[in-house]
Amino acid sequence: xxxxxxxxxxxxxxFACSYCSFKASEMAGxxxxxxPEGVKLIEVPCSSRVDPAxxxxxxxxxADGVFVAGCHPGDCHFIKGNYYTRRKIAALxxxxxxxxxxxxxxxxxxxASEARRFVxxxxxxxxxxxxKKK
Amino acid sequence: xxxxxxxxxxxxNIKSTVDIEGLxxxxxxxxxxACVEDYPFMCSEPGQxxxxxxxxxxxxxxxxxxxxxxxxxxxxxxxxxxxxxxxxFLLRRVSIREHCSWxxxxxxxxxxxxxxxxxxxxxxSAHYEPLEEKQVEVNKSALILGGGISGMSAAAFLAxxxxxxYLVEKEDELGGHxxxxxxxxxxxxxxxxxxxxxxxxxKTLDNVxxxxxxxxxxxxxxxxxxxxVIKTKDGEISITAGGVIVAIGFTAFDPSVKPELQYxxxxxxxxxxxxxxxxxxxxxxxxxRVAILHCIGSRDDTIGRPYCSRICCINAIKTGEKIxxxxxxxxxxxxxxxxxxxxxGGEEFYEDTQEKGVLFTRANISxxxxxxxxxxxxxxxxxxxxxxxxxxxxxxxxxxxxxxKDNHEIASLLKITLDKDRFFLEAHPKLRPYDTALKGIxxxxxCSGPKDMEESINHGRASAVKLYGLLNLGYAFIEPFVAYVDxxxxxxxxxxxxxxxxxxxxxxxxxxxxxVEEAACMGCGLCNATCPSSAIALRGYKxxxxxxxxxxxxxxx
Ligand SMILES: Cc1cc2nc3c(=O)[nH]c(=O)nc-3n(C[C@H](O)[C@H](O)[C@H](O)COP(=O)(O)OP(=O)(O)OC[C@H]3O[C@@H](n4cnc5c(N)ncnc54)[C@H](O)[C@@H]3O)c2cc1C
Ligand code: SF4
Ligand code: SF4
Numbered sequence: 001x002x003x004x005x006x007x008x009x010x011x012x013x014x015f016a017c018s019y020c021s022f023k024a025s026e027m028a029g030x031x032x033x034x035x036p037e038g039v040k041l042i043e044v045p046c047s048s049r050v051d052p053a054x055x056x057x058x059x060x061x062x063a064d065g066v067f068v069a070g071c072h073p074g075d076c077h078f079i080k081g082n083y084y085t086r087r088k089i090a091a092l093x094x095x096x097x098x099x100x101x102x103x104x105x106x107x108x109x110x111x112a113s114e115a116r117r118f119v120x121x122x123x124x125x126x127x128x129x130x131x132k133k134k
Numbered sequence: 135x136x137x138x139x140x141x142x143x144x145x146x147n148i149k150s151t152v153d154i155e156g157l158x159x160x161x162x163x164x165x166x167x168a169c170v171e172d173y174p175f176m177c178s179e180p181g182q183x184x185x186x187x188x189x190x191x192x193x194x195x196x197x198x199x200x201x202x203x204x205x206x207x208x209x210x211x212x213x214x215x216x217x218x219x220x221x222x223f224l225l226r227r228v229s230i231r232e233h234c235s236w237x238x239x240x241x242x243x244x245x246x247x248x249x250x251x252x253x254x255x256x257x258x259s260a261h262y263e264p265l266e267e268k269q270v271e272v273n274k275s276a277l278i279l280g281g282g283i284s285g286m287s288a289a290a291f292l293a294x295x296x297x298x299x300y301l302v303e304k305e306d307e308l309g310g311h312x313x314x315x316x317x318x319x320x321x322x323x324x325x326x327x328x329x330x331x332x333x334x335x336x337k338t339l340d341n342v343x344x345x346x347x348x349x350x351x352x353x354x355x356x357x358x359x360x361x362x363v364i365k366t367k368d369g370e371i372s373i374t375a376g377g378v379i380v381a382i383g384f385t386a387f388d389p390s391v392k393p394e395l396q397y398x399x400x401x402x403x404x405x406x407x408x409x410x411x412x413x414x415x416x417x418x419x420x421x422x423r424v425a426i427l428h429c430i431g432s433r434d435d436t437i438g439r440p441y442c443s444r445i446c447c448i449n450a451i452k453t454g455e456k457i458x459x460x461x462x463x464x465x466x467x468x469x470x471x472x473x474x475x476x477x478x479g480g481e482e483f484y485e486d487t488q489e490k491g492v493l494f495t496r497a498n499i500s501x502x503x504x505x506x507x508x509x510x511x512x513x514x515x516x517x518x519x520x521x522x523x524x525x526x527x528x529x530x531x532x533x534x535x536x537x538x539k540d541n542h543e544i545a546s547l548l549k550i551t552l553d554k555d556r557f558f559l560e561a562h563p564k565l566r567p568y569d570t571a572l573k574g575i576x577x578x579x580x581c582s583g584p585k586d587m588e589e590s591i592n593h594g595r596a597s598a599v600k601l602y603g604l605l606n607l608g609y610a611f612i613e614p615f616v617a618y619v620d621x622x623x624x625x626x627x628x629x630x631x632x633x634x635x636x637x638x639x640x641x642x643x644x645x646x647x648x649x650v651e652e653a654a655c656m657g658c659g660l661c662n663a664t665c666p667s668s669a670i671a672l673r674g675y676k677x678x679x680x681x682x683x684x685x686x687x688x689x690x691x
Contacts, residue, residue, distance in 0.1 A: 019571060026205055026232045029231065029237050040233075063684075084633065088663075112571060113553040
């Protein structure tokens with residue numbers, strides 16, 4: 001199933017916190033900002049809801065990249081969920097590094113008002129992966 | 135399973151860049167799909183009727199609405215589903231507008247993306263379960279932060295409507311900036327008189343509790359029952375309030391940030407706020423030469439103030455007119471980038487002031503040079519394209535509005551967001567300009583961006599009306615998205631207990647497993663991502679739901 005998309009388009013799955021990055025993505029849409037259609041979001045209540053297993057699953061199933069986007073350090077709606085996220089992603093990146101796939105995982109901090117930053121971050125990730133895949 | 139899919143065109147907003155017929159054909163082929171409908175506006179009455187009648191007629195057990203993002207119209211759609219006899223937690227919204235039709239231009243690619251997004255909705259909602267929202271009583275009272283004109287306007291409305299109001303002002307008296315404005319345009323009254331009138335009215339209402347020289351020190355709880363601790367002159371007090379209105383105003387731009395203006399260095403350089411406070415204290419006499427500079431602290435990228443402050447052009451015109459009226463034989467020249475005299479009557483006021491003899495020069499002022507005989511302005515006339523130097527006795531800087539110094543502190547106490555200019559961010563700039571992302575927390579006045587008095591009063595009242603509407607129901611629903619434990623799977627390792635920031639997880643010494651205290655659970659899902667035994671799950675965001683969304687997004691369509 002996944003094969004048919006694998007070689008054609010870049011597919012990125014992003015986990016976005018409902019209080020900040022997901023809001024920023026809504027605003028980006030309202031402002032008609034454009035970004036590659038390969039970027040698709042899954043809304044989570046907090047970035048800390050993201051189980052490393054989700055990230056691995058997405059990659060195994062054919063995603064070219066995965067990102068987790070949460071509130072800036074100190075701004076977590078759930079007080080310090082994003083600190084847990086930071087730790088988890090750092091550990092995962094270390095592991096991915098051993099397989100030279102660390103470029104396929106990113107963590108961004110994007111607040112609800114940073115629609116432009118959201119678009120810049122996802123577009124940059126997309127272009128980066130596209131470049132490597134050539 | 136009987137799934138109904140409802141695809142909205144949103145006029146042309148979705149339809150023009152997503153192939154609706156293509157989507158319909160695609161989903162009709164899928165198993166378990168009882169109907170696929172489309173309509174120009176699903177949120178309209180006929181659109182709602184279509185959804186409701188389909189649920190009733192076909193006995194749908196899942197409703198997928200592919201339309202705008204779920205921040206919009208969610209309560210309406212939930213009520214609709216509930217009225218049709220289906221549990222509202224079996225509804226899934228899929229955003230094919232904000233996350234698809236508006237972000238991509240290629241119709242073919244957008245259509246494929248929409249297919250995947252809708253599939254994600256279908257797959258994940260297969261694991262949904264009927265949930266009950268807990269109904270809680272709300273406290274019919276409001277905490278208002280900031281006793282400027284916007285906060286006072288909100289307080290007066292709510293108190294007259296019968297609610298308890300706690301008005302917290304950090305200074306020792308109410309009124310904010312308006313108290314300092316000597317001549318309020320266009321009504322030409324003293325700001326202090328307007329404020330005194332309002333204070334008097336508030337003091338006659340015994341359900342208004344005013345705390346001056348006070349500030350918020352801690353904040354928690356949820357809509358209907360927010361808990362706040364206020365530090366007052368006489369110690370700390372705790373209050374429970376159903377909702378909050380943030381009205382902490384602005385800070386007048388401090389021109390000393392721009393050293394070339396010599397503000398704070400030379401006494402002959404002052405701001406419009408100082409002029410308003412006391413014109414008589416300024417060195418003005420017969421024949422004085424006065425320069426007024428527009429846009430100080432506005433429309434200036436170099437100092438991070440790219441926005442227009444909306445009030446300073448009128449303030450500059452008002453200042454020029456006043457000097458012309460009161461100081462005999464004065465020479466007044468106003469230096470502007472563009473004159474934005476936008477409020478009603480502003481353009482006429484600008485013309486009248488020109489007729490009175492105030493000269494308006496389009497210019498960039500590069501430097502203010504203090505000399506003994508006078509203050510020299512150096513700049514460029516941008517209409518003539520010529521450099522100039524002119525001497526004045528007094529320079530008045532028409533200062534703009536900067537975000538209040540306390541914005542960051544209040545935003546992080548309340549867990550609400552600031553925009554890129556550091557004003558408070560509204561939930562939606564057009565549709566929800568009073569709301570924040572948190573239910574029952576509203577913003578009013580200049581804390582969300584530059585406004586004149588009329589706009590600040592309107593904003594304050596509108597927020598008050600919205601809060602009143604929410605609280606007057608008397609009850610609120612608490613989202614049932616809390617964690618729960620599967621006792622058969624829990625090994626009692628207590629890792630979730632350690633992780634939980636809300637301390638909502640308790641270990642049962644007899645059973646050697648954990649349980650969740652629902653009232654304390656914030657619904658973050660950290661425990662769910664931490665448990666090595668998949669024994670604790672967050673309702674609404676269970677592993678199976680997210681796993682299947684991932685599959686939907688990565689499989690071929
Ligand atoms: C020089 C000048 C001239 C003006 N002239 C006019 C005019 O002629 N006509 C007109 O329509 N408008 C005029 N305005 C604009 C007018 O002042 C504003 O529209 C108005 O003050 C906005 O009211 P507000 O309640 O939003 O904010 P503010 O007036 O700033 O009031 C905010 C209040 O919140 C308090 N506060 C701040 N932080 C906290 C905290 N952490 N906790 C508790 N309380 C806090 C402040 O002390 C203040 O009392 C003028 C403005 C300036 C600068
Ligand atoms: S982490 Fe899982 S297994 Fe461990 S105590 Fe919590 S629920 Fe039980
Ligand atoms: S969802 Fe968050 S707040 Fe609730 S029990 Fe789990 S970790 Fe604690």
